Amino acid sequence: MRRALVGCIALAFGCGPIGLFLVMRRMSLMGDAMSHAVLPGAAVGYLLAGLSLPAMSIGGFIAGVSVVLIAGLASRFTELKEDASLAAFYLLSLAAGVLLVTRFGSQVDLIHILFGSVLAVDNAALYLVSTIATLSMLTLAVIYRPLLLESLDPAFLRASGNRGGWYYQIFMLLVVLNLVAGFQALGTLMSVGLMMIPAVSARLWAQSIGYMLLFAIGIALFSGYGGLLLSFHFDLPSGPAIILLAGSIYAVSLLIAPAGGVLGRYLRLRHLER
């Protein structure tokens, strides 16, 4: 249980900021696509080495990165846009994953890979998750400016003699890494929830990127911690408990958040002089 808590804290720090950048780039569904793309790699890892975390993580990472790279190449050398080619490749990847697991594994395995089990996190998993969280925070700090400028004004960045595409690819690598970090604890399907829901909620609470980052991490921390407690005391599966808690924070944010919630629309304050 203590390990699970520490794991969730690390995940919150890694996933929160990544999710926020996805939201700002209007790629909120990209995380979801990538989480599906990771599946066949994890499945191959599982089939080769059993329920071994390193094997499944490496497999998942390789699968995710290949989908990102191939989709990137496809959009660069063809007329297709990035999201279109990614949609095609992640579905291929998902189908391959389901095929592998159902043909060579059992239903239980599929459930495990898809939904994870946070209370089964061991020391090795903990090291992996915290390494990835540290790495992704550091990398994001390094590429922060060009990444933001690339989503704000890509032509300007390229005109200034930069290969804007590189920063985007590095960022997509971080997305895959964080999904891999999440899947042992939350499963491939649920880990994207801890990435996106806090980030989407944060956007409703703050107006500047700095505060949004704080809110995203804060909400992720709270839902990780609270979700685990709920699952422990009421004997619920941990992944869904965490995500549902995050979801209820989102629902509350939708209603009362100051920077775009419903309440602001109906409880109209008097307009200002200027």
Added chain:
Amino acid sequence: MAWRLLGNVTMNSVSLSSDAQFGLDNLTVSYQRRPAIHHLSGRFTLGSSNAIYGPNGAGKSTVLKALLGLVRPDHGKVICDGIRTADIAYLPQASDIDRSLPITVADLVLTGLWQRIGMFRAAGKAGRQRVSAALTTVGLSGFEHRPIYQLSGGQFQRVLFARILVQDAKVILLDEPFNSIDAKTTEELLALINQWVLEQRTVIAVLHDEQQVRNHFQHTLLLAREMIAWGPTHKVLTPTHLQRARMNVAVWDEAPPVCHRDDAVVTAS
């Protein structure tokens, strides 16, 4: 360290060396084999105002993108002698910029210091002051902390001009800078362009208002996929030339033949 940071944001000398050249040499850029600009050759007049003028679909913006290396030429090349990437400021079309991002006016103008501070260095006090000064020049003093999504179209265009001021570049490329901007803002921004030319900077602007070109730009490239005329504005914008420009773009051939213009050049020489 402190002096280096300050040193990085001081003013450049703005005129280019006398043997610098900026132009195109037999340049063709096509999208899906259809040429957007076709065998275009010539030089821009440095230290002066240059307009690129022509009907819709004439390839005006493509010329700017080619000059910046943002599109790959099918044929020919861009002449860029004695001009570094850092010497060029670029104003993209406003629609290319994502205005929904939660960043402030000051942050957007600060991106103009990119060439000097890059990924890590601080803009510092000098940089901040330059941003404030630039915003004052474009008539937006006190707007530093406004988020960009609250600005009107005209205000946003003023912010982009402030960024160019901060960039302090020798060559300034403007892609349709007055699209859907009110008359007063246009007038003020045109005055800013005139000021740049007085400072011996090179301005190259894509425009589609003939009167603006006549009144404010010394040189004009009249474009309709191919070059119709290029030179002093009053000699370029003649009724005959303008008529030819309109005709050239109006034609749309479903299955045009392959262009062999350069084969002939090779066999002749």
